[in-house]
Amino acid sequence: MISRVYHATMFALYQLCIVAGILAMPVAIAARQAGVTLPIHRLLSNVEDAYEATQP
Template sequence: MYHATLFALYQLCIVIGIAAMPLAIAARQAGVTLPIHRILATIEEAYEANSAQME
């Protein structure tokens, strides 16, 4: 159950990141960066660590 939840959360973050791309581009032009990449990296690390444990 935990593995499936992490996978769903990871996929959701990717979708949100893609959908927020126009906002992120506009924010970057204004000199502000959004921390979406940090959130995605953290969830990716948790998912990969759990996947390695499952093997």
């Protein structure tokens, strides 16, 4: 039961991070033009790894 809840939570977190990345894209583009990069890809990569680790 707990593994199902954990798996569902990780899936929801992964999807939320994808949506946040899409919504932050205009800010990321403007920041990149200013010479600053946002570490959204690292966050998404870490959450993706954690989600994939819950797969049976």
